[in-house]
Amino acid sequence: MNIIIVGCGKVGCTLVEALSSENHNIVVIDSRPEKVSALTDTVDVMGIVGNGVSHTTLKQAGIETADLLIAVTGSDEENLLCCVIAKKSGHCQTIARIRNPIYNEEKDFLQKEFGLSMIINPELTAANEISKVFQFPSAIRVDTFAKGRVELLHFKIGNNSPLCGLKLSKFHATLHCNDILVCTIARNSEEVIIPNGDFEFAANDIVSIVAKRRDAIDFFRKIGLEKNRVSNTIIAGGGKISYYLAKSLLMSGIKTTIIEINQQRCEFLSEQLPKATILCGDATDKELLSEECIEKAAGFAALTDLDEENILLSLYANGISSAKTVTKVNRINFTSVINKLDLGSIIYPRVITAEYIIKYVRSMNNSLNSNVEALYKLEDGKAEVLEFLLKENSAVCNIPLQNLKIRKNTLICCIYRNHQVIVPSGQDCMMPGDSVMIATSGYNISDIKEILED
Template sequence: MKIIIVGCGKVGATLAEQLSNEGNDIVIVDKDAEKVQDISNACDIMGVVGSGSSHNVQLEAGIREANLLIAVTGSDELNLLCCLIAKKAGNGCQTIARVRNPEYSQEVRFIREELGMAMVINPEQAAASEMARILRFPSAIKIETFANGHIELLQFRIGANSVLNNMRIADMGAKLHCEVLVCTVVRGDQVIIPDGNVVLQERDIVSIVAPPKMASQFFKKIKVQTDQVRDTLIIGGSTTAYYLAKQLLTMGIDVKIIDKNRERCEELSDLLPKATIICGEGTDQDVLMEEGVNWMDSFVTLTDVDEENILLSLFAKEHAPKIKSITKVNNTTFDEVINKLDLDSIIYPKYVTAEYIVRYVRAMKNTIGSNVETLYRLVNNRVEALEFVIRQSSPILDIPLEKLSLKKNLLIASIYRDGVLIMPNGQDVMSIGDKVIVVTTNQGLDDISDIVKER
């Protein structure tokens, strides 16, 4: 596919890297010549210097041949204008715009339909939704859903006293009397797509696939919390904090927000009358203790400074070991170091936004047989979990799995057929209409046929 990306910020650069790695023809557009050159050289793609809202610049970038234009500049209005011009100048080009202003959040459907856009994405709202999902199930580091919510993928860390310590994966079913599938194990820097002989260890980060009810039973068996948190303390009154608080209050969770800007606190008080808004220094340890960080169920750091967010979460864990912490981190340069710290869930907003868009691009490709219905990236983009729907033309239709020469580091995690979840073995086959979940460290799978080794 030919894709034009307007805007060379964090999200634009991430999209350029990920989409070019998947074999798409990428052109980036930005007014900043230095940024264009840096990203063009790093990703070996074409760059155009200029305003993405210029008709001539879009023509130079190849809008007439483009399949998709993605506008992720710092201006909502500029992004929308870029998409409007692309719809007029392009030849059936689809468009995606990043729109951050909360004032537009109530108008997303109107904007998308009237401008004929494929997607309007709000990064802060997307990140807030991710955080709210985690606080609904606080024992999990990350939660994703497949098959219209009938299948869940949950990540969690094995604690020091967990019954899973030193347990062989193959023995889990008999010992715990519940059927879940372990699809990844992260141990230090190592990412394992496990077989039944892998023995789980303390501090392993484990991903399981199961129906929601079975997942809940599993967590009860291993004695970890399955109920949503009762309350949360949010540091920083950002737009993300507003979206998160709004969702949590709807879920019946008590919310307290600390921000040092009095004007912003007054604004939040008007927008969120059911929340408690504290005007104070959220990085002050005395303020944190006074506001009850040591007895809160959860703690979310949303300041604009990554270092503050990390240190605040570590402080909370020090004074309240059982608290559920969520840490927002914008800079991914040191993500491997950060992931080794004693933090629960870490949210990288640019990854959340990029994942939504990459998921749409995968779905657009519609290759032979079946295409990607759902895509999630795990373990700092080192693992992909994909959902495929099997079509009649699929080349691996009705072939027993044991007869397929599957690629290394790839697991068929589940098959969802007519409302029934199948944890597949070698005799199972993929039939027309099945939803198949694949977990792999191989990047860029576009079709179910890509799971098989090339001859």
């Protein structure tokens, strides 16, 4: 696929690295020569120094034969205009990053009137991910499938967990949880395992399971990880993610306090979020945190602009309270180190944004067999969990799973059919209209038939 990416910032770079690894032809555009050089020196892509709004620059990038243009500059207006000019210059689909809360309220209008294929708001997307974790604090990450009816829940095994030393073959019989399916195991932040029956759980493993909400609640109770939805939350930092998160939490009836150091920003937040408590101060001030009873907080989100501050704040919160902590990290250079720290749920906004866009790119390849409905990358892209909607003439339908020659390191996690969640056995068949969840490592799958051996 021919893809043009306008903007070589954090999200742009993450997209280039992810999409180039999937063998797309990519051209990047940015007005800053050093940004373009940094990308073209490390990734096999073509770079153009110029203005992405310029018709001449877009022609030079090959807009007339492009399949997709993604505009992720720092300006919402520039991203919108870039997409409009791209639509006029060629026949490509367009994706625009829009961050301003005012524009977000008009998202549907903008998408329709500007002919955009997709609008992505990184801060809103990140806030939604954090909100899901506060709603279900037993997990360190919550992803959804089948329009929210099935969840992929990630949790860490503690030293005294009943799972320690348990073989997967004895998992269901020991815990009486036949409606839970173990998808992946991340171990030592270095490998992701698609487990078989001989796999043995160990402390500090990050386990991913597929389940319906009520079954997951029962499972977490059995392994001693049951936690109620948070009732109150302290948010450090008053940026866009904090704004969207507070709005979501308040709508759910969760008391929310935001600590922000900028007076002008505090005034904006007070006007926009009248039900929230807005404090003007330094979130790293221990006395201020103590005054706000951080020791008794049910939830704590470190969302300042500095990774170092966020890491220290979460470590401090975990040390003096039992709060569910969420840590925002912008830089992804040291994920293997950061993931070993006790930071609760770690949110990488640019990675979340890239996942949404990659899902859309793969869905553009929708075939006669299936549509890509959802995609989640695990442990820095070492594994993926995808949802496919099966079509009438799919090559995998109406065949018992035990008769399918499925690739190594690939697992059919769950089948969702007629409002029923099926944890599949070898006798089950996939049927047209099913939503099917697949876990895989080592492959970039865009069609359900790609789970089969060649």
